[in-house]
Amino acid sequence: MMNLASILVLPLLLVAIPFYGLIRRVPVYEEFVLGAREGFEIAVRIIPFLIAILFAIGMFRASGALDAMLNLLGPGLTAIGVPPDLLPIAVMRPLSGSGSLGLLADLVNQHGADSLVVKMAGTLFGSTETTFYVLAVYFGAVGIRRTRYAVHVGLIADASAAITAVIVSHLLFT
């Protein structure tokens, strides 16, 4: 039902916007080209921001620091009802979309799509965004270098999503 909505909405928008423009006697072609030109400029403008963020995250992933952290925290987490396997995704989710998706795929392979830990991880994956990527793209597009408290808020929201995902999964699936 919801999927149908998203399948139909996009083509409808692509047709309805120029159609409405024509009715209102807007030079639609000329306006479109004017807007589309910004796409290139913006993409080029965000490159330095993306390089800065992605290279730091790439180094962190490759260093293996994450695995070491998990070995330390694992036993404590199990005691409070958090599967240790969930933590890599929770930490990776704000850093890297493809990285956290890869971890989720690993979990599905290990535990099966039916397991509690996969449901927790899937809930977590589906309910937050790649914070650092969104920040680099959105702030980069308008040249914001001093980000003030934006990262703090994003990470607090990510942490709350992880905690909620664990609690909700326990309530709904066990």
Next chain:
Amino acid sequence: MNYIWGGLIITSALFALFSDLGAELGNRYRNGERHELRITPITQPQPASADVVQLTIPGHSDAISARMAAKSEPPVLQLLPDQPVPAHWRTIAGLLPDLGAGGLNLTVVAGPDDQGRVQVTLPEVHWVRMQAITQAAFDMAEFAVKLAIGLIGLMGLWLGMMKIAEASGLVAHLVRWVQPALRYIFPDIPRDHPALGAISLNLAANMLGMGNAATPMGIKAMHELSRLNEGTDQASDSMCMFLALNTSSVQLIPPITLLALLGAQAGGLFFSILITTSVSTLVAFVSARWFARRWRAKGQ
């Protein structure tokens, strides 16, 4: 942000350094260790070059196929790809960056004798983490550019559409509709400002799971907010709030990637995702408000 970014890099480098130092001092990868195995068929005095031979390892049940490169000095046994090798061998193979599709190369240090017994050593592995983080840094820098270039097409398409919607008055209509709700979340945006239209389109696209339309509209919204901010390079409260709503994600539909991975199971997560994302969005909203007040009080 400066501390988080710098912290990521320094943590990675320090961790990689200590992990590699530990590996070197404790010889974790058993460099130079000799492994004894048996070659069949035995052809004397030496197997002809490029012949495929079977290797059997004491204490390991599966036979392994390899190609004998007898011409090289010392002779090399080149494992064929995807062989059922012992766990330690697999670890070493995983650490070697330039292996490609081929298998491990074993250096023959002794033999084969008349019963086909040989002694081999695995390739030596040193400083893997340090090499890995350098490689990752280079790869990701390249990937960042590819990612940005890949955005150009969709960005152009949706920004073109947005321009038509603006010129035809659609955005102004929308602003009048959503104004009451959005002005509560973004008190700093003046009445009837086009930023409200772009923000509402971005949030709507996010809710419906239309990520590729949401990003260009979000950037459009940031542009409008930046104009309100007189184009400085410091984020305004509205920008931080808008980013908070976007990073905490307001989607009602599980993302397509999740559907692809979990199949029908993803549908079962509908309610748990809805609850979780609502909580995190609420937390994002409240904490953005709280930080805004605190930073304003500090005069920053």
